[in-house]
Amino acid sequence: MTQSPEVPPSHDALRTLRVALGERSYPIHIGPGLLGDPQWLTHHLAGRQVMVVTNETVAPLYLEALKRGLPDDLGVRELVLPDGEATKNLASVERIWDELLAAGFNRRCTLIALGGGVIGDMVGYAAASYQRGVAFIQVPTTLLAQVDSSVGGKTGVNHPRGKNMIGAFWQPRAVLIDTDTLVSLPPRELSAGLAEVIKYGLIRDADFLSWLEERMPALRHLDAAVLTSAIERSCSLKAEIVAEDETEQGVRALLNLGHTFGHAIETHQGYGHWLHGEAVGAGMLMAAELSHRLGWLTEADVARVRAILEAASLPLAAPADMKAEDFLALMRLDKKNLDTRLRLILLRRLGDACIHDETPPEVLSELLEGFPRR
Ligand SMILES: NC(=O)c1ccc[n+]([C@@H]2O[C@H](COP(=O)([O-])OP(=O)(O)OC[C@H]3O[C@@H](n4cnc5c(N)ncnc54)[C@H](O)[C@@H]3O)[C@@H](O)[C@H]2O)c1
Numbered sequence: 420m421t422q423s424p425e426v427p428p429s430h431d432a433l434r435t436l437r438v439a440l441g442e443r444s445y446p447i448h449i450g451p452g453l454l455g456d457p458q459w460l461t462h463h464l465a466g467r468q469v470m471v472v473t474n475e476t477v478a479p480l481y482l483e484a485l486k487r488g489l490p491d492d493l494g495v496r497e498l499v500l501p502d503g504e505a506t507k508n509l510a511s512v513e514r515i516w517d518e519l520l521a522a523g524f525n526r527r528c529t530l531i532a533l534g535g536g537v538i539g540d541m542v543g544y545a546a547a548s549y550q551r552g553v554a555f556i557q558v559p560t561t562l563l564a565q566v567d568s569s570v571g572g573k574t575g576v577n578h579p580r581g582k583n584m585i586g587a588f589w590q591p592r593a594v595l596i597d598t599d600t601l602v603s604l605p606p607r608e609l610s611a612g613l614a615e616v617i618k619y620g621l622i623r624d625a626d627f628l629s630w631l632e633e634r635m636p637a638l639r640h641l642d643a644a645v646l647t648s649a650i651e652r653s654c655s656l657k658a659e660i661v662a663e664d665e666t667e668q669g670v671r672a673l674l675n676l677g678h679t680f681g682h683a684i685e686t687h688q689g690y691g692h693w694l695h696g697e698a699v700g701a702g703m704l705m706a707a708e709l710s711h712r713l714g715w716l717t718e719a720d721v722a723r724v725r726a727i728l729e730a731a732s733l734p735l736a737a738p739a740d741m742k743a744e745d746f747l748a749l750m751r752l753d754k755k756n757l758d759t760r761l762r763l764i765l766l767r768r769l770g771d772a773c774i775h776d777e778t779p780p781e782v783l784s785e786l787l788e789g790f791p792r793r
Protein backbone atom coordinates (compact mmCIF):
# COMPACT_ATOMS: atom_id res chain seq x y z
CA MET A 420 0.00 0.00 0.00
CA THR A 421 1.57 3.25 -1.09
CA GLN A 422 0.72 6.88 -1.63
CA SER A 423 -0.10 7.07 -5.36
CA PRO A 424 1.36 9.56 -7.81
CA GLU A 425 -2.18 10.02 -9.25
CA VAL A 426 -2.94 12.82 -6.74
CA PRO A 427 -3.43 16.03 -8.70
CA PRO A 428 -1.73 19.08 -7.12
CA SER A 429 -5.00 21.09 -7.20
CA HIS A 430 -6.65 18.93 -4.49
CA ASP A 431 -4.76 19.66 -1.26
CA ALA A 432 -7.31 17.77 0.81
CA LEU A 433 -7.28 14.74 -1.46
CA ARG A 434 -5.54 11.50 -0.54
CA THR A 435 -5.08 8.50 -2.80
CA LEU A 436 -4.19 5.08 -1.44
CA ARG A 437 -3.70 1.92 -3.45
CA VAL A 438 -4.80 -1.66 -2.89
CA ALA A 439 -1.85 -3.61 -4.25
CA LEU A 440 -3.16 -6.75 -5.97
CA GLY A 441 -1.02 -7.04 -9.08
CA GLU A 442 -3.04 -6.51 -12.22
CA ARG A 443 -6.18 -6.08 -10.10
CA SER A 444 -4.68 -3.19 -8.07
CA TYR A 445 -6.86 -0.13 -7.67
CA PRO A 446 -6.88 3.34 -6.13
CA ILE A 447 -8.92 4.60 -3.18
CA HIS A 448 -9.48 8.34 -3.62
CA ILE A 449 -10.48 10.12 -0.40
CA GLY A 450 -11.50 13.76 -0.09
CA PRO A 451 -14.29 16.35 -0.16
CA GLY A 452 -16.17 17.26 -3.34
CA LEU A 453 -15.16 14.25 -5.44
CA LEU A 454 -18.68 13.44 -6.63
CA GLY A 455 -19.41 15.43 -9.72
CA ASP A 456 -15.76 15.95 -10.65
CA PRO A 457 -15.26 14.18 -14.01
CA GLN A 458 -11.61 13.33 -13.46
CA TRP A 459 -12.32 10.59 -10.88
CA LEU A 460 -14.86 8.25 -12.45
CA THR A 461 -14.42 8.49 -16.21
CA HIS A 462 -10.92 7.12 -16.19
CA HIS A 463 -12.06 3.82 -14.59
CA LEU A 464 -14.95 2.98 -16.93
CA ALA A 465 -14.48 -0.25 -18.90
CA GLY A 466 -16.45 1.01 -21.93
CA ARG A 467 -19.48 3.12 -22.81
CA GLN A 468 -22.17 1.07 -21.04
CA VAL A 469 -22.60 2.40 -17.49
CA MET A 470 -25.25 1.68 -14.86
CA VAL A 471 -25.43 3.44 -11.49
CA VAL A 472 -27.16 1.37 -8.82
CA THR A 473 -28.25 3.14 -5.66
CA ASN A 474 -31.22 3.18 -3.28
CA GLU A 475 -34.25 5.33 -2.61
CA THR A 476 -32.57 7.19 0.30
CA VAL A 477 -29.28 7.97 -1.43
CA ALA A 478 -30.64 8.72 -4.92
CA PRO A 479 -32.28 12.07 -4.04
CA LEU A 480 -29.15 13.13 -2.15
CA TYR A 481 -26.28 12.20 -4.46
CA LEU A 482 -27.34 10.61 -7.77
CA GLU A 483 -27.40 13.87 -9.76
CA ALA A 484 -24.02 14.92 -8.37
CA LEU A 485 -22.52 11.56 -9.32
CA LYS A 486 -23.93 11.81 -12.84
CA ARG A 487 -22.26 15.22 -13.28
CA GLY A 488 -19.00 13.35 -12.86
CA LEU A 489 -19.70 11.16 -15.90
CA PRO A 490 -19.44 12.14 -19.58
CA ASP A 491 -22.72 13.68 -20.88
CA ASP A 492 -22.86 11.54 -24.01
CA LEU A 493 -22.94 8.14 -22.26
CA GLY A 494 -26.67 7.87 -21.59
CA VAL A 495 -26.01 6.45 -18.13
CA ARG A 496 -28.65 3.99 -16.84
CA GLU A 497 -29.92 4.23 -13.27
CA LEU A 498 -31.42 1.63 -10.97
CA VAL A 499 -32.86 2.78 -7.66
CA LEU A 500 -33.49 -0.11 -5.25
CA PRO A 501 -35.41 -0.13 -1.96
CA ASP A 502 -33.36 0.62 1.17
CA GLY A 503 -32.38 -1.66 4.04
CA GLU A 504 -30.36 -4.67 5.17
CA ALA A 505 -33.46 -6.84 4.69
CA THR A 506 -33.17 -6.19 0.92
CA LYS A 507 -29.61 -7.57 0.77
CA ASN A 508 -30.70 -10.76 -0.92
CA LEU A 509 -30.65 -12.61 -4.23
CA ALA A 510 -33.98 -11.08 -5.31
CA SER A 511 -32.33 -7.63 -5.37
CA VAL A 512 -29.33 -8.96 -7.28
CA GLU A 513 -31.75 -10.53 -9.74
CA ARG A 514 -33.29 -7.09 -10.31
CA ILE A 515 -29.84 -5.76 -11.20
CA TRP A 516 -29.22 -8.67 -13.62
CA ASP A 517 -32.64 -8.08 -15.21
CA GLU A 518 -31.96 -4.36 -15.77
CA LEU A 519 -28.55 -5.11 -17.28
CA LEU A 520 -30.04 -7.64 -19.68
CA ALA A 521 -32.97 -5.40 -20.58
CA ALA A 522 -30.50 -2.63 -21.41
CA GLY A 523 -28.41 -5.00 -23.55
CA PHE A 524 -25.30 -4.58 -21.41
CA ASN A 525 -22.30 -6.69 -22.44
CA ARG A 526 -19.02 -7.68 -20.80
CA ARG A 527 -17.51 -4.22 -21.27
CA CYS A 528 -20.12 -2.56 -19.06
CA THR A 529 -19.39 -0.87 -15.72
CA LEU A 530 -21.61 -0.88 -12.64
CA ILE A 531 -21.29 1.97 -10.16
CA ALA A 532 -22.39 1.27 -6.57
CA LEU A 533 -23.57 4.52 -4.97
CA GLY A 534 -24.55 4.05 -1.32
CA GLY A 535 -23.69 2.18 1.86
CA GLY A 536 -22.39 -1.34 2.35
CA VAL A 537 -25.68 -2.99 1.39
CA ILE A 538 -25.61 -1.44 -2.09
CA GLY A 539 -21.86 -1.98 -2.41
CA ASP A 540 -22.02 -5.68 -1.48
CA MET A 541 -24.99 -6.39 -3.78
CA VAL A 542 -23.71 -4.43 -6.77
CA GLY A 543 -20.30 -6.04 -6.34
CA TYR A 544 -21.90 -9.47 -6.42
CA ALA A 545 -24.02 -8.57 -9.45
CA ALA A 546 -20.81 -7.43 -11.17
CA ALA A 547 -18.96 -10.60 -10.14
CA SER A 548 -21.67 -12.84 -11.59
CA TYR A 549 -23.08 -10.93 -14.60
CA GLN A 550 -21.75 -12.62 -17.73
CA ARG A 551 -19.10 -14.18 -15.44
CA GLY A 552 -17.71 -10.87 -14.30
CA VAL A 553 -17.83 -7.20 -15.31
CA ALA A 554 -16.22 -4.00 -14.00
CA PHE A 555 -17.56 -2.10 -11.00
CA ILE A 556 -16.68 1.03 -9.05
CA GLN A 557 -17.45 1.66 -5.39
CA VAL A 558 -18.77 5.10 -4.41
CA PRO A 559 -19.45 4.58 -0.68
CA THR A 560 -21.61 7.15 1.10
CA THR A 561 -21.74 5.82 4.69
CA LEU A 562 -18.82 5.91 7.11
CA LEU A 563 -18.98 2.13 7.38
CA ALA A 564 -18.77 1.68 3.63
CA GLN A 565 -15.99 4.28 3.33
CA VAL A 566 -13.77 2.63 5.95
CA ASP A 567 -14.54 -1.00 5.27
CA SER A 568 -17.04 -2.51 2.82
CA SER A 569 -15.97 -0.63 -0.32
CA VAL A 570 -12.40 -1.92 0.00
CA GLY A 571 -11.26 -5.51 -0.43
CA GLY A 572 -13.72 -7.14 -2.81
CA LYS A 573 -15.92 -9.14 -0.45
CA THR A 574 -19.26 -9.04 -2.25
CA GLY A 575 -22.48 -10.91 -1.61
CA VAL A 576 -25.88 -11.20 0.01
CA ASN A 577 -27.48 -12.61 3.16
CA HIS A 578 -29.37 -15.88 3.43
CA PRO A 579 -32.17 -16.22 6.02
CA ARG A 580 -29.99 -18.80 7.78
CA GLY A 581 -26.75 -16.83 7.72
CA LYS A 582 -25.13 -13.49 7.05
CA ASN A 583 -23.25 -12.98 3.73
CA MET A 584 -23.57 -16.68 2.99
CA ILE A 585 -23.77 -16.23 -0.78
CA GLY A 586 -21.05 -14.24 -2.47
CA ALA A 587 -17.72 -13.94 -4.25
CA PHE A 588 -14.41 -12.14 -4.02
CA TRP A 589 -14.51 -9.54 -6.80
CA GLN A 590 -12.43 -6.39 -6.64
CA PRO A 591 -13.68 -2.97 -7.76
CA ARG A 592 -11.75 -0.92 -10.33
CA ALA A 593 -11.63 2.06 -7.99
CA VAL A 594 -13.09 3.39 -4.75
CA LEU A 595 -14.22 7.01 -4.69
CA ILE A 596 -14.80 8.35 -1.16
CA ASP A 597 -16.40 11.79 -1.14
CA THR A 598 -16.19 12.71 2.54
CA ASP A 599 -18.82 15.46 2.06
CA THR A 600 -21.51 12.77 1.81
CA LEU A 601 -21.17 12.11 5.54
CA VAL A 602 -22.94 15.38 6.42
CA SER A 603 -26.34 13.79 5.74
CA LEU A 604 -25.64 10.53 7.60
CA PRO A 605 -27.91 9.91 10.63
CA PRO A 606 -25.98 9.73 13.95
CA ARG A 607 -26.92 6.08 14.49
CA GLU A 608 -25.32 5.18 11.13
CA LEU A 609 -22.22 7.21 12.00
CA SER A 610 -21.86 5.20 15.22
CA ALA A 611 -22.23 1.96 13.26
CA GLY A 612 -19.35 3.04 11.03
CA LEU A 613 -17.24 3.95 14.06
CA ALA A 614 -17.48 0.32 15.22
CA GLU A 615 -15.45 -0.81 12.19
CA VAL A 616 -13.00 2.09 12.68
CA ILE A 617 -12.44 1.04 16.31
CA LYS A 618 -11.97 -2.54 15.05
CA TYR A 619 -8.82 -1.55 13.12
CA GLY A 620 -7.26 -0.10 16.27
CA LEU A 621 -8.16 -3.19 18.29
CA ILE A 622 -6.81 -5.73 15.80
CA ARG A 623 -3.67 -4.09 14.49
CA ASP A 624 -2.84 -0.57 15.67
CA ALA A 625 -2.76 0.31 19.38
CA ASP A 626 -1.58 3.87 18.58
CA PHE A 627 -4.59 4.38 16.32
CA LEU A 628 -6.81 3.09 19.16
CA SER A 629 -5.39 5.73 21.55
CA TRP A 630 -5.76 8.38 18.83
CA LEU A 631 -9.43 7.41 18.46
CA GLU A 632 -10.03 7.45 22.22
CA GLU A 633 -8.93 11.09 22.30
CA ARG A 634 -10.91 12.12 19.25
CA MET A 635 -14.23 10.34 19.66
CA PRO A 636 -16.14 13.60 20.41
CA ALA A 637 -14.62 15.24 17.30
CA LEU A 638 -15.55 12.22 15.18
CA ARG A 639 -19.12 12.28 16.46
CA HIS A 640 -19.32 16.00 15.67
CA LEU A 641 -18.22 15.27 12.09
CA ASP A 642 -14.96 17.20 12.37
CA ALA A 643 -13.88 16.95 8.73
CA ALA A 644 -10.12 16.77 9.28
CA VAL A 645 -10.38 14.16 12.03
CA LEU A 646 -12.90 12.08 10.10
CA THR A 647 -10.76 12.15 6.97
CA SER A 648 -7.70 11.01 8.94
CA ALA A 649 -9.72 8.17 10.50
CA ILE A 650 -11.00 7.09 7.07
CA GLU A 651 -7.54 7.24 5.58
CA ARG A 652 -5.95 5.22 8.41
CA SER A 653 -8.75 2.63 8.29
CA CYS A 654 -8.52 2.21 4.51
CA SER A 655 -4.76 2.01 4.72
CA LEU A 656 -4.90 -0.79 7.32
CA LYS A 657 -7.55 -2.67 5.37
CA ALA A 658 -5.68 -2.28 2.06
CA GLU A 659 -2.54 -3.65 3.71
CA ILE A 660 -4.35 -6.74 5.02
CA VAL A 661 -6.21 -7.38 1.76
CA ALA A 662 -2.99 -7.08 -0.25
CA GLU A 663 -1.46 -9.70 2.05
CA ASP A 664 -4.38 -12.14 1.96
CA GLU A 665 -7.06 -11.34 -0.62
CA THR A 666 -9.23 -14.44 -0.12
CA GLU A 667 -8.99 -14.85 3.67
CA GLN A 668 -6.67 -17.81 3.93
CA GLY A 669 -5.11 -16.31 7.07
CA VAL A 670 -4.55 -12.77 8.32
CA ARG A 671 -7.64 -11.30 6.62
CA ALA A 672 -9.81 -13.20 9.12
CA LEU A 673 -8.66 -10.69 11.77
CA LEU A 674 -11.02 -8.17 10.08
CA ASN A 675 -13.77 -10.39 11.49
CA LEU A 676 -13.18 -9.32 15.11
CA GLY A 677 -16.60 -9.24 16.79
CA HIS A 678 -18.30 -10.58 13.66
CA THR A 679 -18.90 -14.19 14.79
CA PHE A 680 -21.06 -12.82 17.61
CA GLY A 681 -22.30 -9.86 15.54
CA HIS A 682 -23.43 -11.90 12.54
CA ALA A 683 -25.27 -14.25 14.92
CA ILE A 684 -27.14 -11.22 16.30
CA GLU A 685 -28.01 -9.88 12.83
CA THR A 686 -29.21 -13.28 11.58
CA HIS A 687 -31.23 -13.96 14.75
CA GLN A 688 -32.96 -10.57 14.43
CA GLY A 689 -33.85 -11.28 10.78
CA TYR A 690 -31.56 -8.47 9.45
CA GLY A 691 -32.10 -4.75 9.79
CA HIS A 692 -33.13 -4.40 13.43
CA TRP A 693 -29.64 -4.09 14.77
CA LEU A 694 -27.31 -2.33 12.32
CA HIS A 695 -24.25 -4.32 11.23
CA GLY A 696 -21.92 -1.91 13.07
CA GLU A 697 -24.03 -2.14 16.25
CA ALA A 698 -23.92 -5.93 16.23
CA VAL A 699 -20.16 -5.84 15.59
CA GLY A 700 -19.73 -3.33 18.43
CA ALA A 701 -21.43 -5.65 20.95
CA GLY A 702 -19.55 -8.59 19.38
CA MET A 703 -16.18 -6.87 19.90
CA LEU A 704 -16.97 -6.39 23.58
CA MET A 705 -17.89 -10.08 23.81
CA ALA A 706 -14.58 -10.97 22.13
CA ALA A 707 -12.71 -8.71 24.55
CA GLU A 708 -14.45 -10.29 27.58
CA LEU A 709 -13.63 -13.75 26.28
CA SER A 710 -10.01 -12.72 25.71
CA HIS A 711 -9.93 -11.64 29.37
CA ARG A 712 -11.39 -14.97 30.51
CA LEU A 713 -8.61 -16.72 28.55
CA GLY A 714 -6.03 -14.70 30.49
CA TRP A 715 -4.92 -12.38 27.67
CA LEU A 716 -6.58 -8.99 28.24
CA THR A 717 -6.57 -7.36 31.66
CA GLU A 718 -9.72 -6.00 33.29
CA ALA A 719 -8.41 -2.53 32.51
CA ASP A 720 -8.07 -3.46 28.80
CA VAL A 721 -11.68 -4.64 28.70
CA ALA A 722 -12.75 -1.43 30.44
CA ARG A 723 -11.00 0.55 27.67
CA VAL A 724 -12.85 -1.41 24.98
CA ARG A 725 -16.16 -0.82 26.78
CA ALA A 726 -15.40 2.89 27.20
CA ILE A 727 -14.55 3.57 23.55
CA LEU A 728 -17.64 1.67 22.36
CA GLU A 729 -19.76 3.66 24.81
CA ALA A 730 -18.16 6.92 23.63
CA ALA A 731 -19.15 5.94 20.08
CA SER A 732 -22.71 5.30 21.32
CA LEU A 733 -22.62 1.61 20.47
CA PRO A 734 -24.46 -1.15 22.36
CA LEU A 735 -22.68 -2.77 25.30
CA ALA A 736 -25.14 -5.64 25.64
CA ALA A 737 -26.66 -8.38 23.47
CA PRO A 738 -30.34 -8.56 22.45
CA ALA A 739 -32.64 -9.53 25.33
CA ASP A 740 -34.26 -12.33 23.34
CA MET A 741 -31.02 -14.15 22.46
CA LYS A 742 -30.07 -17.11 24.63
CA ALA A 743 -26.60 -18.68 24.76
CA GLU A 744 -27.92 -21.61 22.63
CA ASP A 745 -29.16 -19.17 19.97
CA PHE A 746 -25.67 -17.70 19.71
CA LEU A 747 -24.02 -21.12 19.61
CA ALA A 748 -26.34 -22.51 16.93
CA LEU A 749 -25.67 -19.56 14.62
CA MET A 750 -21.96 -19.35 15.42
CA ARG A 751 -21.55 -22.98 14.34
CA LEU A 752 -22.49 -21.89 10.80
CA ASP A 753 -19.83 -19.18 10.68
CA LYS A 754 -17.76 -19.18 7.48
CA LYS A 755 -14.46 -19.10 9.37
CA ASN A 756 -15.02 -22.49 11.03
CA LEU A 757 -13.03 -25.46 9.81
CA ASP A 758 -14.32 -28.98 10.55
CA THR A 759 -16.27 -28.88 13.79
CA ARG A 760 -14.20 -26.25 15.61
CA LEU A 761 -15.40 -22.72 16.26
CA ARG A 762 -12.80 -20.23 15.08
CA LEU A 763 -12.94 -16.90 16.84
CA ILE A 764 -10.97 -13.70 16.44
CA LEU A 765 -9.73 -12.72 19.88
CA LEU A 766 -7.30 -10.21 21.36
CA ARG A 767 -3.91 -11.21 22.78
CA ARG A 768 -3.42 -7.53 23.61
CA LEU A 769 -5.12 -4.32 22.53
CA GLY A 770 -3.84 -3.78 18.98
CA ASP A 771 -2.92 -7.46 18.52
CA ALA A 772 -5.63 -9.88 17.38
CA CYS A 773 -5.33 -13.60 16.72
CA ILE A 774 -7.32 -16.47 15.20
CA HIS A 775 -8.23 -18.93 17.95
CA ASP A 776 -9.98 -22.30 17.68
CA GLU A 777 -9.29 -23.74 21.11
CA THR A 778 -11.70 -21.87 23.33
CA PRO A 779 -12.95 -24.40 25.91
CA PRO A 780 -16.72 -24.79 25.28
CA GLU A 781 -17.54 -24.16 28.96
CA VAL A 782 -15.65 -20.82 28.90
CA LEU A 783 -17.57 -19.71 25.82
CA SER A 784 -20.90 -20.83 27.32
CA GLU A 785 -20.21 -18.95 30.55
CA LEU A 786 -19.42 -15.81 28.56
CA LEU A 787 -22.59 -16.14 26.47
CA GLU A 788 -24.77 -16.80 29.50
CA GLY A 789 -23.26 -14.03 31.65
CA PHE A 790 -22.96 -11.28 29.04
CA PRO A 791 -25.45 -8.45 29.70
CA ARG A 792 -28.70 -8.30 27.69
CA ARG A 793 -30.74 -5.24 26.81
N1 LIG B 1 -17.87 -6.23 1.95
C1 LIG B 1 -17.30 -5.95 3.11
O1 LIG B 1 -16.08 -6.09 3.30
C2 LIG B 1 -18.15 -5.41 4.22
C3 LIG B 1 -17.55 -4.78 5.32
C4 LIG B 1 -18.38 -4.26 6.31
C5 LIG B 1 -19.76 -4.34 6.18
N2 LIG B 1 -20.29 -4.93 5.10
C6 LIG B 1 -21.76 -4.97 4.91
O2 LIG B 1 -22.20 -3.60 4.77
C7 LIG B 1 -23.55 -3.51 5.21
C8 LIG B 1 -23.68 -2.35 6.15
O3 LIG B 1 -23.34 -1.16 5.46
P1 LIG B 1 -23.86 0.27 5.94
O4 LIG B 1 -23.64 0.41 7.38
O5 LIG B 1 -23.32 1.25 5.01
O6 LIG B 1 -25.44 0.11 5.78
P2 LIG B 1 -26.44 0.55 4.60
O7 LIG B 1 -25.88 0.30 3.30
O8 LIG B 1 -27.74 -0.07 4.95
O9 LIG B 1 -26.53 2.12 4.82
C9 LIG B 1 -27.05 2.61 6.04
C10 LIG B 1 -28.20 3.59 5.81
O10 LIG B 1 -27.68 4.86 5.44
C11 LIG B 1 -28.33 5.32 4.25
N3 LIG B 1 -27.35 6.19 3.61
C12 LIG B 1 -26.29 5.85 2.86
N4 LIG B 1 -25.53 6.92 2.61
C13 LIG B 1 -26.12 7.97 3.20
C14 LIG B 1 -25.81 9.34 3.31
N5 LIG B 1 -24.67 9.83 2.83
N6 LIG B 1 -26.65 10.15 3.97
C15 LIG B 1 -27.78 9.64 4.54
N7 LIG B 1 -28.12 8.35 4.50
C16 LIG B 1 -27.29 7.51 3.83
C17 LIG B 1 -28.69 4.07 3.55
O11 LIG B 1 -29.70 4.29 2.58
C18 LIG B 1 -29.15 3.21 4.71
O12 LIG B 1 -30.47 3.57 5.09
C19 LIG B 1 -23.87 -4.84 5.86
O13 LIG B 1 -24.65 -5.60 4.98
C20 LIG B 1 -22.52 -5.48 6.08
O14 LIG B 1 -22.60 -6.88 6.08
C21 LIG B 1 -19.54 -5.47 4.11
Ligand SMILES: O=C(O)C(=O)C[C@@H](O)[C@H](O)[C@H](O)COP(=O)(O)O
Nearest residue numbers: 567571573582583671674675678754
Ligand atom coordinates in the same frame (compact mmCIF):
# COMPACT_ATOMS: atom_id res chain seq x y z
O1 LIG C 1 -13.21 -7.51 4.58
C1 LIG C 1 -13.25 -8.43 5.40
O2 LIG C 1 -12.57 -9.46 5.27
C2 LIG C 1 -14.13 -8.35 6.58
O3 LIG C 1 -14.29 -9.33 7.30
C3 LIG C 1 -14.78 -7.03 6.88
C4 LIG C 1 -16.03 -7.13 7.73
O4 LIG C 1 -16.16 -5.90 8.41
C5 LIG C 1 -17.30 -7.31 6.91
O5 LIG C 1 -18.41 -7.21 7.74
C6 LIG C 1 -17.39 -8.53 6.04
O6 LIG C 1 -18.49 -8.46 5.16
C7 LIG C 1 -17.54 -9.80 6.82
O7 LIG C 1 -17.28 -10.85 5.95
P1 LIG C 1 -17.73 -12.34 6.22
O8 LIG C 1 -16.82 -13.12 5.34
O9 LIG C 1 -17.53 -12.63 7.67
O10 LIG C 1 -19.15 -12.44 5.83
Ligand SMILES: [Zn+2]
Nearest residue numbers: 615678695699
Ligand atom coordinates in the same frame (compact mmCIF):
# COMPACT_ATOMS: atom_id res chain seq x y z
ZN1 LIG D 1 -18.10 -5.74 9.30
